[in-house]
Amino acid sequence: MTEFNGGQLFLLKDLKVVRMSEERFKRRIILRAFAINFLVLIYYYGFTEQVKQYRVLEKNLTSDFILPYIKIRSDLFIAPKYGILSCGIRKSMSQLLINIMCLLHNETEFQNQNRSLNDTWMSERVCSHKDTHFHIPQNNVEGIPNLTKFAFIRDPFDRFISFYLHICKNDNGCWNCGDDLRCVVKNVYKSLKSYEKNPDESTSSLVDRHAAPISWNCNFQETLSQYHLIKIGVNYDQRQSAINELTEILKSNGVSDVLITKISNESMFGETFHGTHKTSARRKAEKQVEEDTIVRDYLHKIYFFDYLIFKFDTSHLDMKYQKLIQMMQKFKYNHSGFI
Template sequence: MLSKNWANLFLALCCCFFCYQTFNAQKEPLIIEQNEAPMSSSSSELEFIRPYMGHLPPDYLTVPEYNLTACTYRKSMSQMTTNAMCLLYDPKRFLSENHSFNETWKSKRSCKAADKNGFGGFPENLQNTSRYTRFVFIRDPFDRFISFYLDKCLHEKRCYNCEPEDLRCVVKEVYESLLKISRGEQALLTKMLNSSSYMDIHATPTSWVCDFQQFRNVYYIMVIGSSFDERKEPISKFVEILRRKNVPEVYISKIEGNLLTSETHHSTHNSEMRKIAEEKVKNDKIIRDYLHKIYFYDYLVFPEFDRAHLDAPYNMSNSSFDEKYRKDYESLIKSQEFLSKLKN
């Protein structure tokens, strides 16, 4: 009798072990490491990059004479905007020293010497005054990513650990680095702000810059593109702002003409490599999965962006999908405002 009970117990244990192994064998292929974004994964397996991560100090440029402040961020006409504001800050010096709108960060701009006097900033005591007009040029996130990739990977040869032509690898590296920053990993933030590793700064979501989490609604926002046709309308709006601020027509005319026609040395919109990169972004599903997860919130935060080129359901404004994530970022804003009040 005893041996029969032991036999039954042994049989029961074998059955339990078999069921356990079978259950785990079925689950195992679905396991994805938390910090891994597999190249073959679908977008549903990737976490969204959160909006409004107010880590980056805004790059303000202020011209007190006209109560005018610009915010610039990388790969969104920042060089041209800086040159225009330099001209307005000290036009006599800008013209006498033969500065041009083709100058870049490496150029010895005359207005750099004026940083200590307020040009390269926006004093806090002025930020809540209505007399200052604040403007910014923003750029479609997918288009901006292509410009970033061409300039940093192909031109400057800074490309994480990827081969320069491997756009899948690049977008994956961007995603994983920004994801860690959005999760609040301070070491990554410190690395991001280090001038020796500045790749992420050029690829950040638009909502991360210019104190948009606090001042989104006070900006004059103009969507800029790289081609002549994509520049005309936003530059026309900028000219209207300058006229309202009583900027002399001679300076307005110079700024308008140069913004429409000038290009900095790292401009990429006419290159053959850009056409290749655009085709990859348009047709490669893996690249698009990553880009949607990096930049989708930008399209929610900034309805000025055209979403027609996004995949469904990302391209459907006012849909239930859209509303779900809109509520998510509105909740995030409220939580950030609450934390800000606690700190103060």
């Protein structure tokens, strides 16, 4: 096998000649080599042309997408005893995660105060965001070797609905949009586009941090390969699968069976205060996300790269975006382009 202008040419050799003259043998070798090389060249140049055509399509479709890997303020929690660090991605089981990490960080005090893994953000917790030995700055993480890192990640459309119901509809924290989903998604897009052009963690808003693409979190542009990414969902089986993955991580880091059982049981059967997945409001929002073309257009633009990078199920995306993701994956696309 040899190279030809970046493509692969296959040469036949070491063929056994059976009852064939040397001249006929040479002609057969030449014809076979020519035929194979011709097919390879057709494939290679056809493939290259596909790439060129898809670059055009990619540019047309993604020119106004929210870009991936923009750094935004993240919450990192550490349990030094077990060498575990977790990144809390908002609206991705973040309430449960901080309580799990708090238990692992200071088990004795957590238990003495009779805390539950389903305490809410409004509760007085053992662990404080002001405690840099628990809520650790990113710069401090870099000096700690051999940490096991994990994060919960959630389907982007589903995560957006949870954000919309909690921050916008219930708390009226989104541009006075109330429950106007179109108003919310348009303003989210505009705000994230503005932040994308001038990223500054100190200026990010509560809405930005809750609605930002997953790839903006956890310094993923530098640390993605270091994380165990646990996909979560709203139904029982999806939650059970996520907790099973977590318990394997905990076991491998020396967490006791007693603590693991507590974490597993309370994670599966508890419910946090602002959980939204069983409400009629959620069903209404889900229906609009499924049917409203304006809302869907903005959601695709905001979260397209999350689906590509984290390999979520894309069956509920519009077909043109499904195809674009498939082609980018085929050509080994990353945020810098084709590789």
